[in-house]
Amino acid sequence: MPRPFTPKIITANDLLEGDVIYFTDTNGWSRELKEAELIEDEAEAQLRLLEAEKDAQHVVGIYLTDAKAGADGPEPTHFREDFRRTGPSNYRHGKQEAAANV
């Protein structure tokens, strides 16, 4: 039996900085997971992936990954994406550092 489709977001790394970015519903890229577009439909996900890949000159390693709706936008369902969203656990580097500097 095929597995039921679970909601997805599109994520990648920025070409110049290497940091984690998310595809938004306005065809742009955001550093914030909560600003990502949450895609609820399987066919739509494939189309959105093609759209995102048009930007392959500025972003690297584009892929679809699971997420769920949260009060404040999409949230990760797996710890890997949770770490990608924040940064490493040994230093407050990566996105958590950027957040701390705001």
Added chain:
Amino acid sequence: MYKYNDFDTAFLAERNAQFRAQVERRIDGSLTEDEFKPLRLMNGLYLQLHAYMLRVAIPYGTLNSDQMRTLALLAEKWDKGYGHFTTRQNIQYNWPKLRDVPDMLDALAEVGLHAIQTSGNTIRNVTSDHFAAAAKDELTDPRPYAELIRQWSTDHPEFQFLGRKFKIAITGSSNDRAVTRAHDIGLRMVERDGVAGFEVIVGGGLGRTPLIGKVIRDYLPQADLLPYLESVLAVYNLLGRRDNKYKARIKITVLENGIDTIREMVEERFEERRKTFDGTDQVLLEEIKAHFTPPKLRGGNLETYLAAYDADPVFRSWADTNLAEHRDDNHAIVTISIKAHGQTPGDATAAQMRAMADLAERFGYNELRISHEQNVILPHVHKSDLPALHAALKDHGLATANVGLISDIIACPGMDYCALATARSIPVAQEIATRFEELKLEHEVGHLQIKISGCINACGHHHVGHIGILGLDRAGVENYQITLGGDATETAAIGTRTGPGFAYDEIVPAVERLITAYLSLRDSAEETFLQTYRRVGMDPFKAALYPEAQKKVA
């Protein structure tokens, strides 16, 4: 140590200029990522979880103070102020920006360092005993041979596209500090009729299928080293599987074909290859050897050392743990632990790197080493300088007296940095170290190696840890499998799995139960964890790890 000649310098300059142009062309859009990726990997540049990662080779783990200062400069100028020393005698920078990498490589080239062949299916950085040329038990300094292998393998046209990465380790001592039996080729200096040659070991490796290497030649004359290595690689290049990346390492080739078949084929090729070597390599070797003349060790008495040893328990504890025997009785080999309790194993800040560079200049004949255990070594220190050295190390948070103890953990970057990881390793290492610091049990427990990897690739050497920990993903949660009885030395062994894994918050208590069991099982304070394990076997440790399961059986 080896100094670049004009050819080496020009080679690196040209190579860096080439890469700078490639980066430009990636940024302006003339190269796609598919075209660019193999080029960046050839220059040690990976894309990781949160950023790029640049891997710089530290050939056979040897550095001088200027080189160490350049490593500090990179950390400070183009990264976030620290670098990560790895089990392969490399240093990794976790936060470089694509545009800066050519500048980083140029800065490295100025002091004869590079990132070539730190990635890809080539012969990787040749690793060696970090006590080379200082250890009391050493037959011959292995580093000139390692340098010869490096020059031969760098850009060697036949071996740029092997089936898989290829790792060579070399030691000149009977005690194996280079884990030669867990490498694609391990070379161990041995003597026959008073003449030093190599025992050649092939087909070891960790990763998904951990295997201990097999002896393919019990004695190889020194002069035959390169033609013999070429023959082994040629046979591997021919027979090695390219249909399945997981079966492509030479360890599988040896396993599938049998060591006897491989030996026959290698010997056959060796007969031919040897004729193609006209002796130039031996001339080169002699030139290289001239760069490795040992420092002129100074004399002097040991009064200050003995006085400090008697008077200062902190110094004494550090000296007992972090010093190793030097071939000269008035000198010691100093291991600087970069594993302060709660710190990330292998990380050093730019300030610490500079401090170590300065101390190497002041007290250590300008020499430093990086160990596969992720520590830094000053190979030659006169004992009378040790109290001053220790005091200076303290000022920089570098005087932790834990070398070879429970908190001297090897840990790969794991899920905190690595794109391939299935779980984190760094916080597990940090918590174990902190926990045993709290318990004040570390010195009581004595010699014990814990090694942690964040996935089956085993970059943290967990298979050869006395206690090995492997982080996995079990249905979207971190889970940690324990192995016991691994050994990374001349008596190398792969550890045995204890049973089901442990959740993230159960792994430190599980290790604690293992240690408590060991303390009650050992027959004296002298019996190490590994010796106890070998004597009593798995069962009592299993009982300690899985008390619930025992109850059910009973």
